[in-house]
Amino acid sequence: MEKLSSAGIAWRAAQDIPDGAYVNLGIGFPEMVARFQPEGQHVTYHSENGILGMGPAPQEGEEDWDVINAGKKAVTLLPGASIFHHADSFAMVRGGHIDLAVLGAYEVAETGDLANWRIGSRGVPAVGGAMDMVTGARRVAVVTDHVTKTGAPKLVERCSNPLTGVGCVARVYTSLAVVDVADGRFVLREKLAAVSMEALQAVTGAKLHVERDLRELRVPEGL
Amino acid sequence: MEKLSSAGIAWRAAQDIPDGAYVNLGIGFPEMVARFQPEGQHVTYHSENGILGMGPAPQEGEEDWDVINAGKKAVTLLPGASIFHHADSFAMVRGGHIDLAVLGAYEVAETGDLANWRIGSRGVPAVGGAMDMVTGARRVAVVTDHVTKTGAPKLVERCSNPLTGVGCVARVYTSLAVVDVADGRFVLREKLAAVSMEALQAVTGAKLHVERDLRELRVPEGL
Amino acid sequence: MDKSIDSVEAAVADIEDGAVVMIAGFGGSGIPVELLHALVARFRATGHPTGLTVVNNNAGTGAVGIAAMLDAGMIAKVICSFPRSSQPQAFQRRYEAGEVELELVPQGTLAERIRAGGAGIPAFYTATGVGTELAAGKPVETFDGRDYLRERWLKADVALVKGALGDRHGNLTYRLAARNFAPIMAMAATTTIAQVTRLVEPGEIEPEQVVTPGIFVQGVVEVPEPAQEEALIRSGEVA
């Protein structure tokens, strides 16, 4: 089945970020969203460890390991950046000051529940700031492949893995579609033209509802 | 009856402040305690509005009205001073970081209850930081005349005015005596030599207990 | 993203009737005098905004700042710790006439409730006030053998604060102890308007020196030579 690359998903998610927004990007794949910020828009990136106004990674060899993001990667500070302590950083999150959090997911339920921190009860559990982010940010979006590596649906009726948060996800950007969570249902907003409705539903673990405004999911060539 | 001046009371209270202590002085008369800090001792004064390391009032005409104490009087900043916001200031208080608070009183009960913010229910009530201070500081001391202006006892069995805090006062420095609160009793530690035990008890509204170590209350001449 | 606003008049133009307005300052230090006077001027010209709830440590001195707002009759309620001052008449008159409601809050509890509002903490426990008349109606809980009151967060529609430097992204510094309530009020309000002595470009305030990050500030207006309320009152030149 045709599908978007990670870059394609990240690009699509980036297009919805409003000018002037304060945004937190989850560790790993979600960080890629920052690369596709539309020209002329000003977005301020927050990092849990006490940075607002994070810029891109520095050149190799130029890293300052006291300027890192939540994933412990070296970043830079843009003009207008600020530094603060961890309680203030999460006051921003918990207090509803972050406009948007973009996270990865193991599963998203049609109720908006998110599971993204632990598969079953295996291994060393590690939660980080995800639970704070999904309850604190004004809007939570997910970027993810539409299915797992083994082909299992990630959009499901109920999560089978431990929850990160209940009813917290507003929109999911997948490799095949853009799906909103609305009133306990998945509402399909966009899908790749090459993927039929039946094929999409077949790889989705819960009913996809379609309203009048279904659009084609398109990203720039080469992504 | 012979009695100490306000300066005498303040001097006596100042002698008990340990070297290195962080101290908050209540508005008005308690502020005088800072004048009598023993030579060679280092005490750091806290002001509710976000100052540690307050120094004495500046010369008249040299006031900076953004460097004021809790009583809104102009003060100065000593080397090593710091500025912080109000929530941090009261984190210091509530978190038990202030070693000593010295306050005034309308009444102190033998239970350690303090009434110092309001007489009955008259007028515009104003509490300021007193309730935070008496529950937060590690030790609370009171400086006061031994009786009210009309001669009524200020050391009483139970306070008749609205309480500032319950069981919070450790020691009272009065114009006649130094009295500890211990296990729900007043224990007399020092008294003026010129004042008899009977005379002192007569102007005290609760039983003064005496233990072995009763000493004479003495202050330098001229105070 | 340029949060600068051209005038104090424009800065206070959207405050609505009945709004909860946090006003930074302790005594006269940190009071955004020009913003408050623009608000009073707007009220005198238009009758709005009125019925305001004002949150400040105090309740005004003399005839300027919060006292001017009280005198104008635009305040319905004051939430504060110490509604007394060297010249408390403006509040006293209204209070004794039953024209303004008072919610008296211990100063540290006031600060923490504001901080909680900004930090998304709907309630917290404090020992402050236990056993006093200010504990009335508040749930009591025992932790590790000690009693504590449960206190609720305090949020506002608008915070008006006075900064020293402010950049176009809303990052602020403050002058000395004029900092007091401003950083936490900026956190607790939906809309925070800062008057600043100098408006600068992003990057002119070092990231480590920013006291209030711009995320908490929605508007910045330059007031190059701001009145200091205490100095203003002492000068006798009352607005």
Add this chain to the structure above:
Amino acid sequence: MDKSIDSVEAAVADIEDGAVVMIAGFGGSGIPVELLHALVARFRATGHPTGLTVVNNNAGTGAVGIAAMLDAGMIAKVICSFPRSSQPQAFQRRYEAGEVELELVPQGTLAERIRAGGAGIPAFYTATGVGTELAAGKPVETFDGRDYLRERWLKADVALVKGALGDRHGNLTYRLAARNFAPIMAMAATTTIAQVTRLVEPGEIEPEQVVTPGIFVQGVVEVPEPAQEEALIRSGEVA
């Protein structure tokens, strides 16, 4: 009042068996490497302190810092949000062998519990974790129609932090985002020891620039060229 201490060895000499030790840092940034290594050296030489509870966002990387403490076997419990790293073996081994207990706390709740410990707030409410397995055993309360968990403060016997400047009164600044947990841990511990790159005289740090006021700091030791944990690990020169 001179809080300076002559050596990292002296700075960690009084930490007792079973102590709760907050260690500042996020990943490798802000980890007080020299203090931790002095603590490991003391343990290797004397067998003490042992049975420590360590509070940090993470649980060590490679073989330095907290990982070195884990390898040495002096940690009984870790309270953290993210016990994984690029080289998580030290913790993983001990955890899987049942030799170290883990209390997993969401990062923002961890920060707020520490801040509450420092600020005298025995408990507070947060929406974080509601409906998840990390809510187990925590009281739930509804405010304004939303559910919140009640979380308790977190305090420590000792906090070990890494500052940039530190004066003899204990006032501290931090280098960039190495600030992270240090200011709140300094508040929450009975004894806070700071290693600083430069020990200065009171007054050399401007009052407005102080990030951690000296009231929260009991000891300051100068470590002029401190290792940065991440850089140390990447260099391959492991202590």
